[in-house]
Amino acid sequence: MGERDRRLRERAARVIPGGLWGHMNVDGFSPDYPQFFERAEGCTLWDVDGARYIDFMCSWGPVVLGHKHPAVEAAVDRQRALGDAMNGPAPALVDLAELLVETIPFADWALFQKNGSDATTACVTIARAGTKRRKILAARGSYHGAVPWCSPSLAGVTAEDRAHLILFDYNDIESLETAVKAADGDLAGIILTAFKHDYGADQFMIDPAFLARARQLCDAQDAALILDDVRAGFRLDLRGSWAPVGVQPDLAAFSKAIANGYPLAAVVGSDRFRAPASFGKVFVTGSFWYGAVSMAAAVATIETLRDDGVIAHTAAMGQRLRDGLAGLAGKHGLGLRQTGPTQMPMVLFDDDPKFARGNAFCNAALKAGAYFHPRHNMFLSAAHTPALIDRALEAAEVGMAAAAQVSAREMAAS
Amino acid sequence: MGERDRRLRERAARVIPGGLWGHMNVDGFSPDYPQFFERAEGCTLWDVDGARYIDFMCSWGPVVLGHKHPAVEAAVDRQRALGDAMNGPAPALVDLAELLVETIPFADWALFQKNGSDATTACVTIARAGTKRRKILAARGSYHGAVPWCSPSLAGVTAEDRAHLILFDYNDIESLETAVKAADGDLAGIILTAFKHDYGADQFMIDPAFLARARQLCDAQDAALILDDVRAGFRLDLRGSWAPVGVQPDLAAFSKAIANGYPLAAVVGSDRFRAPASFGKVFVTGSFWYGAVSMAAAVATIETLRDDGVIAHTAAMGQRLRDGLAGLAGKHGLGLRQTGPTQMPMVLFDDDPKFARGNAFCNAALKAGAYFHPRHNMFLSAAHTPALIDRALEAAEVGMAAAAQVSAREMAAS
Numbered sequence: 149m150g151e152r153d154r155r156l157r158e159r160a161a162r163v164i165p166g167g168l169w170g171h172m173n174v175d176g177f178s179p180d181y182p183q184f185f186e187r188a189e190g191c192t193l194w195d196v197d198g199a200r201y202i203d204f205m206c207s208w209g210p211v212v213l214g215h216k217h218p219a220v221e222a223a224v225d226r227q228r229a230l231g232d233a234m235n236g237p238a239p240a241l242v243d244l245a246e247l248l249v250e251t252i253p254f255a256d257w258a259l260f261q262k263n264g265s266d267a268t269t270a271c272v273t274i275a276r277a278g279t280k281r282r283k284i285l286a287a288r289g290s291y292h293g294a295v296p297w298c299s300p301s302l303a304g305v306t307a308e309d310r311a312h313l314i315l316f317d318y319n320d321i322e323s324l325e326t327a328v329k330a331a332d333g334d335l336a337g338i339i340l341t342a343f344k345h346d347y348g349a350d351q352f353m354i355d356p357a358f359l360a361r362a363r364q365l366c367d368a369q370d371a372a373l374i375l376d377d378v379r380a381g382f383r384l385d386l387r388g389s390w391a392p393v394g395v396q397p398d399l400a401a402f403s404k405a406i407a408n409g410y411p412l413a414a415v416v417g418s419d420r421f422r423a424p425a426s427f428g429k430v431f432v433t434g435s436f437w438y439g440a441v442s443m444a445a446a447v448a449t450i451e452t453l454r455d456d457g458v459i460a461h462t463a464a465m466g467q468r469l470r471d472g473l474a475g476l477a478g479k480h481g482l483g484l485r486q487t488g489p490t491q492m493p494m495v496l497f498d499d500d501p502k503f504a505r506g507n508a509f510c511n512a513a514l515k516a517g518a519y520f521h522p523r524h525n526m527f528l529s530a531a532h533t534p535a536l537i538d539r540a541l542e543a544a545e546v547g548m549a550a551a552a553q554v555s556a557r558e559m560a561a562s
Numbered sequence: 563m564g565e566r567d568r569r570l571r572e573r574a575a576r577v578i579p580g581g582l583w584g585h586m587n588v589d590g591f592s593p594d595y596p597q598f599f600e601r602a603e604g605c606t607l608w609d610v611d612g613a614r615y616i617d618f619m620c621s622w623g624p625v626v627l628g629h630k631h632p633a634v635e636a637a638v639d640r641q642r643a644l645g646d647a648m649n650g651p652a653p654a655l656v657d658l659a660e661l662l663v664e665t666i667p668f669a670d671w672a673l674f675q676k677n678g679s680d681a682t683t684a685c686v687t688i689a690r691a692g693t694k695r696r697k698i699l700a701a702r703g704s705y706h707g708a709v710p711w712c713s714p715s716l717a718g719v720t721a722e723d724r725a726h727l728i729l730f731d732y733n734d735i736e737s738l739e740t741a742v743k744a745a746d747g748d749l750a751g752i753i754l755t756a757f758k759h760d761y762g763a764d765q766f767m768i769d770p771a772f773l774a775r776a777r778q779l780c781d782a783q784d785a786a787l788i789l790d791d792v793r794a795g796f797r798l799d800l801r802g803s804w805a806p807v808g809v810q811p812d813l814a815a816f817s818k819a820i821a822n823g824y825p826l827a828a829v830v831g832s833d834r835f836r837a838p839a840s841f842g843k844v845f846v847t848g849s850f851w852y853g854a855v856s857m858a859a860a861v862a863t864i865e866t867l868r869d870d871g872v873i874a875h876t877a878a879m880g881q882r883l884r885d886g887l888a889g890l891a892g893k894h895g896l897g898l899r900q901t902g903p904t905q906m907p908m909v910l911f912d913d914d915p916k917f918a919r920g921n922a923f924c925n926a927a928l929k930a931g932a933y934f935h936p937r938h939n940m941f942l943s944a945a946h947t948p949a950l951i952d953r954a955l956e957a958a959e960v961g962m963a964a965a966a967q968v969s970a971r972e973m974a975a976s
Binding site for chain 2: 156159160164165166168169170172173182183185186188193196203207208209210211215231232233235237238239241242245248249257258259262264265266269272274275276277282296297299301303305306309311312378403404409410411423425426428430431432433435437438439519
């Protein structure tokens, strides 16, 4: 740990419970990971002690074009020179809503928020208001946000917060059917992440037959099929992550990559749910939800994603990384599982339940200049180039050598 | 309605349910209020048709120093040149947490979010985790956010979302005691806004005896007294809005004015609730909650509020407005009630239950260049000068003349 990082952590420990809240706390992470950052450009990060990293977390998803992308920054400069938080929205709101409706086939309308949790919670509330029913079906282990109805921690959560939540197993039709039966005519909606991307687990895509069955079950009861595209949205398919499967949700939640790091979330929906989402029905709002700068950033981000073919580029760069890592693992005789879409890689070592080998790999790679994550899916961006991937693979080779030093006994014990 | 505003509303009606969500929808508002804004400087707004207004809403609270305050914008420029959404926080996080702990006597720690609702919900969750009890007591009519446990709309809200919410009447000790009894040993906390600032109602300050009793009741059961300072925070007293009363809450939620319009919220608390708020217990997080730009803006905002004596200035400017409006109302023979802190004015006409006179006043004043609100409390900022208040009073005089034209019959019927 660098000296400045260490001092900042000491100060933070006094004035922030546990040093830092939430997913960016690096406690229990590989030991040399910096907690505090100084600077970011493209896909390069500098920590507060001046160490530089080729980054594969992209702020845990938001940064899809790379930090300080010129088109986004120019749009931000233009809007900021006019105004951001005014007494009503700027024209950028309408431009953005139209762009989403134009881009996403099932979207007839859009609403904007600030957090992914705002968007998933609004989807649930709109589904309940539109169906006048209560049960929400969600997949075991899926992350839909950090509010009481769906938080991964039960501290401070009451049983009633989840009284109308019924769990099923992702991609398991029978389990979903059982959950629908348990809803007993009170089904408001089924919420599903774009694909299964749980913390510390292999990723897998949604089974088209399962998704089609979810659509049928919702149709049979006029309930809402909700796509939680907060993490994957604008990274797999600009039309929404299920477009290649050909199944259309009724409601979808987006956030993270929508504005290249500027704080924004969106709910889009079909006309079936326009009335309950309307002013005077479900009341969803926030002091900063009309801020024009993030909306201008989103328009520029989505247009750049579309015009520059960014998704294909990030998929290719992710493939280059995946191929390289597979080669290095083979060379060191290490069993590696690389799952999910290449542009959102999950890299886990075989027989490594407590991530001892993963931590060793990441920590050594970090010191050699690549910022990987041992347990969470990672993210590529438009700023990743073949040359940068290759440099990151040089760091990964150092990581693989360190990983190979972790014995089976250490992996079982850690 | 201006032509450009009209065209934007038509486009918005197609792609946004009801034209706009939440509190900034001007439906049912005075008819000539613009929905869309082009530009903001200080306390002046321009709508999309070029009309200019001296503003008294300050984006419904966030803008406390005036739009584009140079100290805040300079801090934002500096941080933005470094980085915003990185893989962890920037040093600005620690600076800001320390500044809050230094400024707010009861605060031993701070956590940051994006919405006021994030902060009030986190307070409730931390109170429940820390007490291992469930009941939250809240005052009838108080606004604590737009999420299911507290939203003013019941559309899409289930009974279970409020199963552990018990209501009482603000400033009514007996009612509060009855609610505590109803909690029956399961009291997690009592949440109160800084003062009573309900939509469309006269404002009133908290009764020190009532607040002291709330403190006693919490102490007797080791429950959390929660200050919802989202709207009033950094406007009445930098130490938290109850500092002049001398009663200290355990937890407090801030947002709105904390960063002069940049999106941010904060929870601060005493050491009593540090453990449940810590990483590994209550899980509260969001993709953009570590963004450095809003934190740098908050540091600059709070330092400017402190060093420039902004609260005294806004209170004086609010008093100048209040005196002027009282004089104008008297001149026109109109009964006017101006309540609450002068820097957060609520202006209501007597015998005007449906705001017919208030709407007439506001609409005419708007056309004469002052943006008032007929039903919601308003906000002063550092950018309001005596000369601007006096110009706004000229517009208000036009408004009073129009208000005087509204008959008692119209007021009863509208």
